[in-house]
Amino acid sequence: MKKYVLKRVLISAVTVLVILLVLFLMLELMPGSPFNDEKLTEAQKIVINAKYGLDKPILVRFGNYIASMLSGDFGVSYTISKNTPITTLLESRLPISLRLGGQAILIGTLIGLILGIVAALKHNTIYDTITTVISVIGVSLPSYVFAMALIYFLGFQWKWFPLLYQMKSPVFSSIMPTISLCMFTIATVARFTRTEMLEVLGSDYMLLAESKGINSFHLIFRHALRNALIPIITVLAPLVVGLMTGSLVIEKLFSIPGIGSLLVSAIQSNDYNVVVALSFIYSVMYIGIMLVVDILYGVIDPRIRLAKGDEHE
Amino acid sequence: MSNVEFEFAPDDFQRVGEEKISKVDETYASQSYWRDIFSRFKKNKGAMIGIICIFLVLLMAVFGPLMTEHTFDSQIISHQNLAPRVPGLEKLGIMDGSEKMHTSKGSITQNKYLSEDATNETGLEKVYYWFGTDVLGRDIFTRTWTGTRISLYIALVAVIVDMCFGMIYGLISGYFGGKVDMILQRFSEILNGIPTLVIVTLLILIIRPGLMTITIAIAITGWIGMSRIARAQVLKLKEQEFILASKTLGAKDLFIIFREILPNIFGQLIVMSMFSIPNAIFTEAFLAFIGLGVPQPLASLGSLISDAFKSMTTHPYMIVFPVMVLAIVMLSFNLMADGLRDAFDPKMKEM
Numbered sequence: 324m325k326k327y328v329l330k331r332v333l334i335s336a337v338t339v340l341v342i343l344l345v346l347f348l349m350l351e352l353m354p355g356s357p358f359n360d361e362k363l364t365e366a367q368k369i370v371i372n373a374k375y376g377l378d379k380p381i382l383v384r385f386g387n388y389i390a391s392m393l394s395g396d397f398g399v400s401y402t403i404s405k406n407t408p409i410t411t412l413l414e415s416r417l418p419i420s421l422r423l424g425g426q427a428i429l430i431g432t433l434i435g436l437i438l439g440i441v442a443a444l445k446h447n448t449i450y451d452t453i454t455t456v457i458s459v460i461g462v463s464l465p466s467y468v469f470a471m472a473l474i475y476f477l478g479f480q481w482k483w484f485p486l487l488y489q490m491k492s493p494v495f496s497s498i499m500p501t502i503s504l505c506m507f508t509i510a511t512v513a514r515f516t517r518t519e520m521l522e523v524l525g526s527d528y529m530l531l532a533e534s535k536g537i538n539s540f541h542l543i544f545r546h547a548l549r550n551a552l553i554p555i556i557t558v559l560a561p562l563v564v565g566l567m568t569g570s571l572v573i574e575k576l577f578s579i580p581g582i583g584s585l586l587v588s589a590i591q592s593n594d595y596n597v598v599v600a601l602s603f604i605y606s607v608m609y610i611g612i613m614l615v616v617d618i619l620y621g622v623i624d625p626r627i628r629l630a631k632g633d634e635h636e
Numbered sequence: 637m638s639n640v641e642f643e644f645a646p647d648d649f650q651r652v653g654e655e656k657i658s659k660v661d662e663t664y665a666s667q668s669y670w671r672d673i674f675s676r677f678k679k680n681k682g683a684m685i686g687i688i689c690i691f692l693v694l695l696m697a698v699f700g701p702l703m704t705e706h707t708f709d710s711q712i713i714s715h716q717n718l719a720p721r722v723p724g725l726e727k728l729g730i731m732d733g734s735e736k737m738h739t740s741k742g743s744i745t746q747n748k749y750l751s752e753d754a755t756n757e758t759g760l761e762k763v764y765y766w767f768g769t770d771v772l773g774r775d776i777f778t779r780t781w782t783g784t785r786i787s788l789y790i791a792l793v794a795v796i797v798d799m800c801f802g803m804i805y806g807l808i809s810g811y812f813g814g815k816v817d818m819i820l821q822r823f824s825e826i827l828n829g830i831p832t833l834v835i836v837t838l839l840i841l842i843i844r845p846g847l848m849t850i851t852i853a854i855a856i857t858g859w860i861g862m863s864r865i866a867r868a869q870v871l872k873l874k875e876q877e878f879i880l881a882s883k884t885l886g887a888k889d890l891f892i893i894f895r896e897i898l899p900n901i902f903g904q905l906i907v908m909s910m911f912s913i914p915n916a917i918f919t920e921a922f923l924a925f926i927g928l929g930v931p932q933p934l935a936s937l938g939s940l941i942s943d944a945f946k947s948m949t950t951h952p953y954m955i956v957f958p959v960m961v962l963a964i965v966m967l968s969f970n971l972m973a974d975g976l977r978d979a980f981d982p983k984m985k986e987m
Contacts (some may be wrong), residue, residue, distance in 0.1 A: 338829035349838055463966035465921050468959055479949050568833050572925055587926050602834040609831045
């Protein structure tokens with residue numbers, strides 16, 4: 324087990340390093356500069372380059388770069404909001420995005436689980452069909468389509484919810500964004516729960532438990548669901564990816580001041596410090612979650628640990 | 637213990653009826669592997685609908701833009717914001733060129749093709765736009781099907797990347813094992829640790845947004861899932877007797893990989909590559925939506941939806957058709973992939 328965890332941690336660390344290297348090289352090789360104002364003279368450009376430390380040798384800069392990135396110092400924004408440290412920009416935005424993502428994944432998982440369990444218990448009935456339809460639609464349509472449908476009907480025509488995110492009412496105005504974000508989660512979780520539950524329900528130990536006369540509540544929640552839930556941890560990684568990409572669009576559509584919309588505007592205005600910082604944050608979050616998932620999986624299901632140990636020897 | 641005597645009365649027994657009589661085993665004609673798969677696939681209603689829809693969309697993507705006199709970038713200034721109007725259907729009262737406008741005084745229905753009084757002519761009486769026109773006076777029908785071409789191109793790229801790169805990567809990694817496997821696996825694990833979103837974002841910083849960027853992004857990350865499946869399948873097969881037999885007969889490594897192992901796992905690989913199609917189309921549609929897709933005046937489904945969203949509250953019809961086509965394409969590929977998976981291996985679990 325120790326060896327397994329150590330291996331996962333090492334790979335994650337190397338991945339972070341590789342990302343840092345790529346990000347750094349990108350900065351070096353990228354065409355265009357935030358200082359392409361024609362009014363700047365050569366002398367002024369040299370002064371600016373010195374101010375931002377762009378005149379030192381490459382290796383020194385890479386060293387500095389790693390140190391500053393890991394300590395959370397991402398530099399200043401060049402164009403979006405001039406000379407503001409990116410940490411300040413993130414301070415107010417990161418919590419909003421995290422909350423939205425958290426809401427979406429919690430609600431999505433809950434609804435998905437319920438749908439999946441109901442579909443498996445009532446296999447081949449109308450409930451099962453409804454769940455299947457929901458899950459196929461949920462993985463087939465991009466989250467922005469749901470968002471636009473909600474905006475048009477609930478927001479614009481019937482005026483139930485505000486069209487845009489409001490700082491005054493962070494919960495109420497985040498209902499529509501959350502719904503559009505969690506559709507993908509609902510679909511994925513429902514689909515997976517259904518398959519796993521069906522498999523567990525058909526197993527011999529369930530037959531044994533049932534013939535022992537255990538009541539159906541215990542049967543479903545204690546015996547079936549627990550085992551069915553183990554593999555669901557594996558879909559967490561794609562879910563997180565879905566949420567990340569989804570959040571870019573959703574935050575833009577509802578003008579939510581989170582990191583997703585910041586990334587979009589940073590790309591569009593060529594503000595590379597911000598893009599790099601956000602790419603780094605997204606990567607670290609993703610790698611962190613993948614690491615936790617891998618280790619959790621090993622802890623919960625010894626079969627995986629053994630199988631993976633064999634595979635990587 | 638006391639013995640109780642039982643007497644059976646005639647009505648204690650009942651006839652079981654026709655349906656409970658066990659049938660004589662039927663013998664089926666032997667079928668080849670691919671025939672078997674095909675017949676299972678044919679029985680799957682969803683998958684058949686999916687494949688028919690894909691075929692229709694493909695036809696429309698090829699011939700749709702040729703069916704009108706417009707091109708995707710031709711614009712007629714006087715034909716701005718016209719609602720869909722289809723000959724034939726207009727007599728039924730749907731898609732007759734009228735649209736509901738929401739104004740401050742309430743909503744009114746107006747038809748820009750026909751003038752209110754008979755004396756005036758709009759000059760549009762004989763003009764038909766099947767899907768309407770956009771704010772710049774371009775034909776949405778032509779643009780939608782031109783945009784579909786891009787989605788289908790992306791689908792093709794995804795499959796090619798899977799087949800050419802992911803498959804071979806996985807086969808080599810799984811077959812040779814040892815150090816080769818170690819290095820290849822660490823490499824793909826590290827690459828897999830970087831979110832696709834980040835890779836695309838960074839690519840867009842170096843190269844201009846466009847079809848090339850998206851193609852490269854898919855080429856960089858699209859193959860990892862495939863290589864894993866291929867490797868896992870090879871690991872399952874490579875210790876089996878028929879491989880050993882082939883080796884004993886002096887077969888070369890490449891021969892074993894491509895002639896002995898590949899045909900046995902090809903089914904799973906096809907299924908896997910079908911699953912990567914919706915993902916790739918998704919990525920393109922998403923990038924186009926935030927304005928990082930193909931540059932104007934080119935159209936892709938994502939960019940059409942994004943453009944139409946800006947005038948969604950006044951002209952909702954503009955958004956309907958691109959969304960519908962995108963939904964149909966995505967649904968069909970998903971249904972087809974599901975059907976293929978079930979056909980190839982009814983026991984194969986959801987991936």
